[in-house]
Amino acid sequence: MLLLRIKYRLALLYKTILFQLGLGNHLLKNRYGERILVFHSLDFDGNTDYNSRFVSKDYFEALIQYFLEHYNLISLDDFYAQKFKKDMLNIAITFDDGLSNNYELALPILEKYKVPATFFITTIPENKKIIWSDFLDLVTYYTPKKEILFNGNYFRKNHKKEFAYQGITLKNYCTKLDYEKIKLLYEVFEEDWNNINSPQLETYWKLMSQEQLQEIAQNPLFTIGAHAMTHANLVAISKEKAQQEIRYSKTILEDIIKNKITAFAFPFGTYTDELVDHCEEIGFSKILLLDYNVEKDSRKSALKNRFVINPYISKNQLLACLLKGSYR
Ligand SMILES: [Zn+2]
Structure with a gap:
């Protein structure tokens, strides 16, 4: 190798x-x-x-x-x-x-x-016109949270500053899920999104x-x-x-x-x-x-x-x- x-x-x-x-x-x-x-x-x-x-x-x-x-x-x-x-x-x-x-x-x-x-x-089709992975990337970068509960599992920030659970990143975890489940991300990070949603960041999600x-x-x-x-x-x-x-x-x-x-x-x-x-x-x-x-x-x-x-x-x-x- x-x-x-x-x-x-x-x-x-x-x-x-x-x-x-x-x-x-x-x-x-x-x-x-x-x-x-x-x-x-x-x-x-x-x-x-x-x-x-x-x-x-x-x-x-x-x-x-x-x-x-x-x-x-x-x-x-x-x-x-x-x-x-x-x-x-x-x-x-x-x-x-x-x-x-x-x-x-x-x-x-x-x-x-x-x-x-x-x-x-x-x-x-949702009211929130944003792709979930763009949303996740942005809130992950800006949130002060070290740990979140999502779909019954605790995801903690690792040394790469990604949320992970048992070695699986939250993003990879979401690529195995139905959108009905992925949508829960918007609730978990709602407060973070309200804090960071600004015209300067629109390039990264709009x-x-x-x-x-x-x-x-x-x-x-x-x-x-x-x-x-x-x-x-x-x-x-x-x-x-x-x-x-x-x-x-x-x-x-x-x-x-x-x-x-x-x-x-x-x-x-x-x-x-x-x-x-x-x-x-x-x-x-x-x-x-x-x-x-x-x-x-x-x-x-x-x-x-x-x-x-x-x-x-x-x-x-x-x-x-x-x-x-x-x-x-
Ligand atoms: Zn794509």
């Missing part, structure tokens, strides 16, 4: 040095291919205090500039139609979750460079409005896709509820943008064959994952894997991993 890790570090270092020497294109040899990238959120300074889902808008713009110079940026539709350039890396940009920072910070950059993108939207979604949908550069309703792990809940989440998120979005929604991204990238079949049955022709569960799934043309942006490494390291197609 240790040897493998050293080998990995050395390989990454080698690639990073190549990039720093301006020899990154050398790596491109035999690295032609296709990638669908996943971003979640942009902010002004690439804050990773709350979670790993934010990169700064300047970093995003620098990446887009690099891609435009070296790679072929295409829409998700063209990606599925395999309209690739053979002699370079072909990239489609996607954003998951539907936070309004996508509209406020990413859209102006994408429009400036005329770069196509697809936005996968979580259609929360979802796009219907008007913003309509505006995006009307722009020929952009596409709206569905990302279920509650951001529960669809594999951990009943099949009926999971199918409902997939179906409703489609119809809710179609109602808003007055057009067909044909792309779906599984929350957390977790899925079952049955759920994939359901997606296809109800009219999703593009089904996006984060990692294939098993290799055989790569044979299904509707299913595509995606490469998630890692905010903890440098741009050169990210480019090296992107060329390789994985962080390993």
Whole structure:
């Protein structure tokens, strides 16, 4: 294990040095291919205090500039139609979750460079228009509480400042639960939320409005896709509820943008064959994952894997991993 890790570090270092020497294109040899990238959120300074889902808008713009110079940026539709350039890396940009920072910070950059993108939207039906994991990340960071009682278990803050019970973090614990249970988080941390809910923090949780979604949908550069309703792990809940989440998120979005929604991204990238079949049955022709569960799934043309942006490494390291197609 240790040897493998050293080998990995050395390989990454080698690639990073190549990039720093301006020899990154050398790596491109035999690295032609296709990638669908996943971003979640942009902010002004690439804050990773709350979670790993934010990169700064300047970093995003620098990446887009690099891609435009070296790679072929295409829409998700063209990606599925395999309209690739053979002699370079072909990239489609996607954003998951539907936070309004996508509209406020990413859209102006994408429009400036005329770069196509697809936005996968979580259609929360509750009054509280916030994704539970964004809520949990923020209250965990700001609460003075050292211990909380949730779903019959005491979760204590560990050395990483995460709430955990018997070695399982509260967030991971919630990815095994039904949304009816996850919702109890809002009660447990209600007081904390009231204390921290301020305009300065909105970037980290506020979802796009219907008007913003309509505006995006009307722009020929952009596409709206569905990302279920509650951001529960669809594999951990009943099949009926999971199918409902997939179906409703489609119809809710179609109602808003007055057009067909044909792309779906599984929350957390977790899925079952049955759920994939359901997606296809109800009219999703593009089904996006984060990692294939098993290799055989790569044979299904509707299913595509995606490469998630890692905010903890440098741009050169990210480019090296992107060329390789994985962080390993
Ligand atoms: Zn998501």
